[in-house]
Each structure stands twice: as structure tokens, then as C-alpha cells.
Amino acid sequence: MLEGDTRLAEQVRDNDRQVNDLQLQIDDECTRVLARRQPAASDLRLVLAVIRATSDLERIGDEASKIARNALLLSESTSTIRGLVEVRHISEHVRKMLRDALTAFARFDTDLAMQVVREDELVDDEYSSAMRSLMTFMMEDSRSITSVLSIMWVLRALERVGDHADNLAEYVVYLVKGLDIRHSDPDNLDPQVLKKS
Template sequence: MEITTDTHSHHISQQFNNELEDLKTHLLAMGGLVEKQVQDAIYALTEGDSAIAEEVRANDRAINDMQIRIDEECTRILARRQPAASDLRLVMAVTRATSDLERVGDEASKIARHAIKLAEEGEPPRGYIETRHIGNHVRNMIKDALTAFARFDTELALKVAQEDKSVDLEYRSAMRALVTFMMEDPRSISRVLNVIWVLRSLERIGDHANNIAEYVIYLVKGMDVRHSTPESIEERLSES
């Protein structure tokens, strides 16, 4: 059964309706903080702002706490309500999405750590243009994945899955350029390696955004599209 934004508000128990709505609201609040973490981490790196980077690292604890609280909410709903069908899919999708958001927060914290190291070294290394571009790309993917979750929008979720492929191509291109630069100038190796680790974190953030988009499709359509190509996902959606 396909679900809409109204599906989870028709229970006899108004309390159950509220619990499901709160669950979604708390997920989106966590997502908003995670998205800001990514944005701030990229800013800290490209602007050499160690203070912002320290804030990102400090805020990682708040994201972990939010995940724990949301997981506890999901456990209570499963135990008390024993949800079936679309309600169960919502709880499962929220649990999976919070796990990915927590990992995005971890990657933002890693970026912040490298930003501090690079700020201490002073001279900006190569790769900042690519880093800013890919960083903005994956941040928009996180934003779109969360919007798709809020709206139960499978078309937007598919768009996120398609964008992940573009990010992978951009990542590989940037990595090749940086490796070439290190070979030409061995003195740059230490600085450029920090940028390479940042790019790796950004690529992983894109993967997590893609995972959340896949959970949206599972939530709305009941389709498990994990490990599927964007082309096959599009085909399955068109047939449903």
C-alpha cells in the first residue's frame, strides 16, 4: 500500500497519531542540525576558522543524544502499539534514517578536525575549490533527502539517488587531481592528505543521503531499493 502524509493521522487513538507525528518531527529536527554541521564544517575548512570547527566538534554530542532519544521513542512505539503495515514502515524508516544522520554528524566532526589542522598550518592547500563544490553538493542532497522524508516524495528521493552518482564522479576526479599534485610537489603531501580525508568524508555523506532517500521509497512504496542503481529504482517506481 502506498502511503501519503495523511496516512499516519487516521488512528482511533489521537495519542498514537501524535506519537507518530512527533517521531517524524524529531527526525527532521535532527536532520536540520546535521545539515548545519556539514555546512559549518565546510565553512570552517575553506575559511580557516578554527572556532567554528571547534563548535562543530562540540555539537556532535548533541546529535548522538538526539539519536538515542529517537531510538527510545521508536522502541516505545513498537512495544506499546505493535504497529503494522505503513506505521511499522515509518518507525523502521526513522530508525534507519537516524543512524545515517548520526554518521553524517561523525563525518562533519572529522572534517572539522582536519579544518583545525589545516588552519594551524596556515597556507591553504590545493583542493579547496573542489571541496567547497562537493561539500555544497552533498549538503543539498541531505536537505533534499529530508524534504523528501517530510513530504513522502519519491520523485525527490529518486533525484537524491541520481545525484549520488554525480558526487562519486566528482570525488574521483578531485582525488586524481590531488594525487597528481602531491607527486609533482612532495612538500605538499601532508597538507593535501588532510584535504583527501575531507573529500572522503564528503563522499560518505553523499552515500548516507542516498540511504535516507532509499528509506523514503521504502516508507512510501514498501519497496526495498537498497543496492539498486538509480535507473532500476526509476523503472520500479514507474511500474508501481
């Protein structure tokens, strides 16, 4: 979107079906593992974490598709598009969060996972600030409403990707420590409990 690459936007939009199909395949395989192997303890947590993670990854695919659709709409705009700086800034944070969450999941790294959880609060704050700014701009210039609304939908999708990255990081803590932190304030968690084993 930021580079105006409409072919890439079309490709992202069109790949959503593939992501959905992959989620179904992984869910089927996890169901087979549960039925045949009847895993316990950490093995069971691994299967449950994979099921949850694939659901979040599929939703990230949905959000990417929304971003692509809005990028295609914005590519047809003839007016100056406001909010691209905010999109770039938040997208950089969200990309890092997602990359770190996937790395934490692959390495069972609770320290990196907790960094992602804390980063989500920053993204949420940046998102709120950007939305206030864009709302003000729309009130000042009614001609920009269509393009600004598209930018707002993109920002919302990016914020949701950040939330899904946060979920992935929380699954790492569950997987490694057996601790469900989904509805906890990261600042109130005992650092000793989260230390690597």
C-alpha cells in the same frame, strides 16, 4: 573550513556528543512505540525508516566532526592549500543532496528522493576525479603531503555524507512504496512503480 572559521569548526566538533545522545533518545522512543503499539504495514515502515534515518544522521554528524577536525589542522597550515576548489564543489552538491533528502523524507516525496539517489552517482564520480588530481599533486610536490592528506580526508567525509543522504532518500521510497531499492541501479527501476500515489 572554506571560510577559515575555527570557532565554527570547534563548535561542530564539540556538538558530536549531542548528536549521539539524540540518536539514543530517538532509538529509545522508537523501541517504545514498537513494544507498546505494535505497528503494522505503513506505520511499521515509518518507525523502521526513522530508526534507519537517525543512524544515518548520526553518522553524518560523525563525518561533520571529521571535517571540522581537519579544518582545524588546515587552519594551522602556512603553505598554500590545494584542493579547496574541489571541496567547495563537492560540498555544494552534498549539501543540496542532504537538504533534498531531508525534504523528501518530511514530505514523503519519492520523486525528490530519486533525484537524490541519482545525484549520488555524480558526487561519487567527482570524488574519484578529485582524489586522482590530489594524488598527482602530492607526487609532484612532497611538501604538500600533510595539507593534501587533510583535504583528502575532508573529501572522503563529504562523499560519505552524500552516501548517507542517498540512504535517507532510499528510506523514503521504502516508506512510501514499501520497495527496498538499497542495492538497485536507479536507472533499472520501473518509473511507474515509483510514481507518487
